[in-house]
Amino acid sequence: MATTAAAPKFQPVNTDGSYGESGFWSWMTTVDHKRIGTLYLYTALFFFIVGGIEAGIMRWQLALPNSHVVSAQMYNQLFTMHGTTMVFLAIMPLSAAFFNYLIPLQIGARDVAFPRLNAFSYWVYLLGGLFISIPILFKTAPDAGWFGYAPLTTPQFSGGLNIDFWVIGLQILGISSLAAAFNFITTIINLRAPGMTLMRMPMFTWMSFVVQFLLILAFPAITIALVFLLFDRFFGTQFYEIASGADPLLWQHLFWVFGHPEVYILILPAFGLVSEILPTFSKKPLFGYNVMVYSGIMIGVLGFGVWAHHMFAVGMGAVADSIFSLVTMLIGIPTGVKIFNWIATMWAGEIRFTAAMKFAIGLIALFTIGGISGVMHSSPPADTQQTDTYFVVAHFHYVLFGGSIMGILGGIYYYFPKMTGRYMSEKLGTWHFWLTFIAMNLTFFPMHFSGLLGMPRRVYTYDAGQGWEKFNLASSLGTALLIFATSLFVINFLWSRKNGAKAPNDAWGAATLEWSIPSPPPDYNFAQIPIVTSRSPLWDLKHPEMTAGIAHSSPDAMTITDSHAVPMHEETEYKTAKELGIPMPFPTIKPFFAALGIIVMFSGLIFIHLDKFAIAMAITIGGAVLLVGSLYAWLTSPLE
Amino acid sequence: MSDHHAPGAAAAQEEHEEHEHPSWKQYKWVALILLVITVVEVWVYYTPFAKSPYFNPFLITMSAVKFGIVVQMYMHLKYDHKLFRALFFGPLLIAMFTVTALLFLFHQLPPLF
Amino acid sequence: MATAVTHEAHEAHDTHEHVHYTSTGLDNRKVAIWAFIGSECMLFASLISTYLIYKGRSRVGPLPHEIWTSPSGQIFQPILNIPVTSASTFVLLMSSLVMVLALAAVENRGKPGYVGTLLGNSKFWLAATALMGATFLGFQAYEFTSFVHEGLTIKTNLFGSSFFTLTGFHGAHVTAGVLWLLTLLAIDIKRGLTPKDAILVDICALYWHFVDVVWIAIFTLVYLIK
Known part of the structure; x- marks a missing residue:
C-alpha cells in the first residue's frame, strides 16, 4: 500500500490482495455490490443507446410519408426490439444499477445479503440481453411487438426463429430479475444498520423495497405465459390454438397481470431517486415522508388490480370495464400525492439548480403530463378511441422517458461523485438537460395530435394527405435532437470519470x-x-x-x-x-458459469426449430450440467 | 413489519430462538386431521352430494382448511416471526385475488351483476 | 430460478462460524425462502387459473370427468383416476409429517428423548421424506404414462395441455425438493447435522411443505371439483 500516498486519497483499492487490481478478471469474478452496480450501469447504458438507435431508424423512416428506409419486416423488428430493449435491458437494469450501488450504502450495510447471487443476476442479465439483442443483426429479431400477443406469436402466424429468441430471452431475463429481487428483499429486511428502522429508511430504498415485491409477484405471471408459448412453439401444446378452443385473451390477461405492475417497476425507482435529489438541493427534509411511503405501497398494491385497462378495446363487458376503470382512476391519487409532496418539498427551500435538480424537476413536470393522459385512458369510452394510436405512444413515452429516464439521468448526475469521486460537468449537464427537455417534448408532444388524428401505432409508413406529416416530421426532428443531447451526456460521463472536479465524501450536502x-x-x-x-x-x-x-x-x-x-x-x-479485520467475500467465477449454463441450456431449444434434435439435446443437457455443476461448486465453497 | 425490531434486534433473536415448535404429539394430530379431511373429500366425491351445488364450495372450504393447517403448523407460521406471515399472506392474497378476477373475466364464475 | 435461490440458501453452511448481525435477528436464508414462496404463490396461481379457465373448453377428448365419444364412435371413459391419486396425495401429505420430524430431530439433537431413539434419527427421517417424495413422483409417472396410453397427451386438447403443464410443474418442484433432501442427507451422513444447522433443514422443510400445500389445492381443484 506504499503507493497509495501518491494516489488520490480514496482510491477504490482492492485491499486484501484477493482481487486483481482492476483487470478484466477482477470484474468477471467480483461479488462487490458496487462493482456489480457499475457493471449494470455500463451495460444498461449500452443497451439504452442500442434502443435509441433503433428508435432513431424508425423516426427516420417516419419523418416523411411513403419513405422506405427499412422494409416493413425490418420495421416490425425495430419497434419490437426498441420496446423490449428499453423496458427489459435499459430502464430496469438502470434501476438495478442503483439498487445494487445504493441500497447497501443507504441502509448502512457492507454488502447485499447474497453477494454471489447478486453477481449471478448480473451475468444472467448480460448474457440474456445479448441473446435477445444479437438476432437483429441477422434480420431475425423478434417482430411481434414488445408484448408479443398470442395467437400472433404462435407457430401458425410466426413460424420463424424470431419469436423463439424473444420467448427464450425474456424467460432468461426473468430469472435475473427474480433472483435479484429475493436478494434485495432480504437485504433491506435484514441488513439495516442499528437504528435504521423501516420508517427511517431513505425514500429510494423504500421505493426499491416496494419494487422488489412487484418483481416477485409480477414476473411469475409472465413466466407462466411464456412457458405456455414456449410449449406451444416447441412441444405442440394447445394453449393459444384458437382452433382447439383456446381463448385469444388468455395471453393478454396473463401478460398484463405482469405488464401493469411492470410499469410501476419502471417508474418507482425513478420516484425514489427524485425523492433523494429534491431534499438535498432544497435544503429541506422530504415533505410528508410517511405519506410518501404509504402512497408508494398503495401504488404497488393497486398496481395489481388495474391490468385490464390495457384491454378495454377487447370488450370485457360493462362490469369489468367499470371496475378496472375505477381502480385506475384511484391509482392516480397516490401518484398525485407524490407530485404534490415533491412540490411542497421545494416550497420555500434554498434551491440549488444543479443538473441533477433540473432533471428531478423535469420529471415532475413531464411525468405529470404523462399521468394526466394516463387518467384519460382510464375512461373506457375515451380509451377505445385512443387504443393503438400514437396518442398511447405519446402517453407512455411521457411517463417512461419523461418519468423514468429523467429520474435516472438525474440520479446519475447526483450519484456520479459517489461512484467515481468526481463531479460530472455541470455546464455540459445543463446543456444536456435543456436539449433533452426540448427534444423530448418536440418528439413526443406531437404524437398526441397524430394519434388523435387517427395515426395507428406500428405502421412502417403512411400516405400523405391525412394531416400527419408535420407532426411526424416534428417527432423525427425531436428524435435527432434527442440523440445529439444524449451524445453530450455520454461525452460528459466518459470525460468526467477521469477529468471531473474532485468530489468530497459529501458531494452535495445530503442527509443520508x-x-x-x-x-x-x-x-x-x-x-x-x-x-x-x-x-x-x-x-x-x-x-x-x-x-x-x-x-x-x-x-x-x-x-x-x-x-x-x-x-x-x-x-x-x-x-x-x-x-x-473486516472479512470480505471471496471473488468467484462460479456465478458466471452458472449463468452461462442457463443461457446454453435455453439456447439448445433453438436447434429444435432448425430440425437438429440431437444437437438441441446435446446443448441443453450440456448447459444443464454446467449449471448444476457450477451451483454445487458455488454452494459448497465458503463465502468469505 | 414494524419499526421496533431493528433496535431490539438482540432481544428479538432471543425471543425467536426460545419459542418451541409444536411437539410430536401435536404433529401426529395434525397429520390425522389432514388425513380425515382428505378421506372425507374423496368419500364425498362418490356420494350423491357430488351433484349438489354445494359440492364445489364444500371441497374448496375443506382444502382451504388443510392448506391453513399445514401453513400454520408444519410451516410453523403460527409460532414464527410476524414478518414471515406478511411475506407469505401478502403475496397469497394478491395471488388469490388474481385467480378470482381471472375466473370472473373468463366467465368461469357466475357474473356478479 | 428455483434452484438458484434455494441453493444460495445453502451457501453459508461452511461459514457459520461468522455469525452475521441481522436487523431483525432472523436468518437471511429464511427471509429469502419466504419471499421465494410468496413468489411461487403467484406462479401456481397463474397455472391454476389457466387450468380452470380452460375447464370444459376442450373440443376433443379424453376429458377429466366426462365420457367422450369421438366422431368415429370410440368411447373414452373419464380419464382421472381418483383412487390412485388419492393414494399419492396421502403419501405426499404424510411426507410433510415426516419432514417436521426430520427438522425436530436436528433441532433437538442431544436433548432427552432424542438421543439414540428413532425420533432423534435425522438421517432416517430425511431419507423417509425423500423416499415418500420419490414415491409420489412414481405415482405421477404411472399416471402420466397411463394417460398417454389412453390417448391423452400434452398435445391432445386444452385439458391435456393445461393438466400436464400444471401437474408437471408441481412434479418438477417435488423433484427439486427430493434432490435438496438427498443433499441434506448426504451432509448429515458426511459430517452430521447439528442444531446449528437446523436452519438448513428448516428452509428445505418450508419449501417441501409449500409444495405439499400446492398439491392440496391441485388435488381439490383438478381432481375432485366437477
Whole structure:
C-alpha cells in the first residue's frame, strides 16, 4: 500500500490482495455490490443507446410519408426490439444499477445479503440481453411487438426463429430479475444498520423495497405465459390454438397481470431517486415522508388490480370495464400525492439548480403530463378511441422517458461523485438537460395530435394527405435532437470519470448515510457501522442547528449497545479491509458459469426449430450440467 | 413489519430462538386431521352430494382448511416471526385475488351483476 | 430460478462460524425462502387459473370427468383416476409429517428423548421424506404414462395441455425438493447435522411443505371439483 500516498486519497483499492487490481478478471469474478452496480450501469447504458438507435431508424423512416428506409419486416423488428430493449435491458437494469450501488450504502450495510447471487443476476442479465439483442443483426429479431400477443406469436402466424429468441430471452431475463429481487428483499429486511428502522429508511430504498415485491409477484405471471408459448412453439401444446378452443385473451390477461405492475417497476425507482435529489438541493427534509411511503405501497398494491385497462378495446363487458376503470382512476391519487409532496418539498427551500435538480424537476413536470393522459385512458369510452394510436405512444413515452429516464439521468448526475469521486460537468449537464427537455417534448408532444388524428401505432409508413406529416416530421426532428443531447451526456460521463472536479465524501450536502463514507466507497463501505437515530443522520451530525426543531429522532436508538456499531460519524480515514479485520467475500467465477449454463441450456431449444434434435439435446443437457455443476461448486465453497 | 425490531434486534433473536415448535404429539394430530379431511373429500366425491351445488364450495372450504393447517403448523407460521406471515399472506392474497378476477373475466364464475 | 435461490440458501453452511448481525435477528436464508414462496404463490396461481379457465373448453377428448365419444364412435371413459391419486396425495401429505420430524430431530439433537431413539434419527427421517417424495413422483409417472396410453397427451386438447403443464410443474418442484433432501442427507451422513444447522433443514422443510400445500389445492381443484 506504499503507493497509495501518491494516489488520490480514496482510491477504490482492492485491499486484501484477493482481487486483481482492476483487470478484466477482477470484474468477471467480483461479488462487490458496487462493482456489480457499475457493471449494470455500463451495460444498461449500452443497451439504452442500442434502443435509441433503433428508435432513431424508425423516426427516420417516419419523418416523411411513403419513405422506405427499412422494409416493413425490418420495421416490425425495430419497434419490437426498441420496446423490449428499453423496458427489459435499459430502464430496469438502470434501476438495478442503483439498487445494487445504493441500497447497501443507504441502509448502512457492507454488502447485499447474497453477494454471489447478486453477481449471478448480473451475468444472467448480460448474457440474456445479448441473446435477445444479437438476432437483429441477422434480420431475425423478434417482430411481434414488445408484448408479443398470442395467437400472433404462435407457430401458425410466426413460424420463424424470431419469436423463439424473444420467448427464450425474456424467460432468461426473468430469472435475473427474480433472483435479484429475493436478494434485495432480504437485504433491506435484514441488513439495516442499528437504528435504521423501516420508517427511517431513505425514500429510494423504500421505493426499491416496494419494487422488489412487484418483481416477485409480477414476473411469475409472465413466466407462466411464456412457458405456455414456449410449449406451444416447441412441444405442440394447445394453449393459444384458437382452433382447439383456446381463448385469444388468455395471453393478454396473463401478460398484463405482469405488464401493469411492470410499469410501476419502471417508474418507482425513478420516484425514489427524485425523492433523494429534491431534499438535498432544497435544503429541506422530504415533505410528508410517511405519506410518501404509504402512497408508494398503495401504488404497488393497486398496481395489481388495474391490468385490464390495457384491454378495454377487447370488450370485457360493462362490469369489468367499470371496475378496472375505477381502480385506475384511484391509482392516480397516490401518484398525485407524490407530485404534490415533491412540490411542497421545494416550497420555500434554498434551491440549488444543479443538473441533477433540473432533471428531478423535469420529471415532475413531464411525468405529470404523462399521468394526466394516463387518467384519460382510464375512461373506457375515451380509451377505445385512443387504443393503438400514437396518442398511447405519446402517453407512455411521457411517463417512461419523461418519468423514468429523467429520474435516472438525474440520479446519475447526483450519484456520479459517489461512484467515481468526481463531479460530472455541470455546464455540459445543463446543456444536456435543456436539449433533452426540448427534444423530448418536440418528439413526443406531437404524437398526441397524430394519434388523435387517427395515426395507428406500428405502421412502417403512411400516405400523405391525412394531416400527419408535420407532426411526424416534428417527432423525427425531436428524435435527432434527442440523440445529439444524449451524445453530450455520454461525452460528459466518459470525460468526467477521469477529468471531473474532485468530489468530497459529501458531494452535495445530503442527509443520508451513503454520503458519510469516502467517494468512491472502500470495498467494505463502512469501517464502523453507524447507529442511526433519525431520517437525516448526516444533517443531524453536520448541521444540528438545522434539524434541532424537527421531532424526528427518538432516544431509544441511543440505547443500542451493539459491539460493532458506533454513534453516527463521518469516515475520512482510509484503511484496508484487512487492517480493519473486516472479512470480505471471496471473488468467484462460479456465478458466471452458472449463468452461462442457463443461457446454453435455453439456447439448445433453438436447434429444435432448425430440425437438429440431437444437437438441441446435446446443448441443453450440456448447459444443464454446467449449471448444476457450477451451483454445487458455488454452494459448497465458503463465502468469505 | 414494524419499526421496533431493528433496535431490539438482540432481544428479538432471543425471543425467536426460545419459542418451541409444536411437539410430536401435536404433529401426529395434525397429520390425522389432514388425513380425515382428505378421506372425507374423496368419500364425498362418490356420494350423491357430488351433484349438489354445494359440492364445489364444500371441497374448496375443506382444502382451504388443510392448506391453513399445514401453513400454520408444519410451516410453523403460527409460532414464527410476524414478518414471515406478511411475506407469505401478502403475496397469497394478491395471488388469490388474481385467480378470482381471472375466473370472473373468463366467465368461469357466475357474473356478479 | 428455483434452484438458484434455494441453493444460495445453502451457501453459508461452511461459514457459520461468522455469525452475521441481522436487523431483525432472523436468518437471511429464511427471509429469502419466504419471499421465494410468496413468489411461487403467484406462479401456481397463474397455472391454476389457466387450468380452470380452460375447464370444459376442450373440443376433443379424453376429458377429466366426462365420457367422450369421438366422431368415429370410440368411447373414452373419464380419464382421472381418483383412487390412485388419492393414494399419492396421502403419501405426499404424510411426507410433510415426516419432514417436521426430520427438522425436530436436528433441532433437538442431544436433548432427552432424542438421543439414540428413532425420533432423534435425522438421517432416517430425511431419507423417509425423500423416499415418500420419490414415491409420489412414481405415482405421477404411472399416471402420466397411463394417460398417454389412453390417448391423452400434452398435445391432445386444452385439458391435456393445461393438466400436464400444471401437474408437471408441481412434479418438477417435488423433484427439486427430493434432490435438496438427498443433499441434506448426504451432509448429515458426511459430517452430521447439528442444531446449528437446523436452519438448513428448516428452509428445505418450508419449501417441501409449500409444495405439499400446492398439491392440496391441485388435488381439490383438478381432481375432485366437477
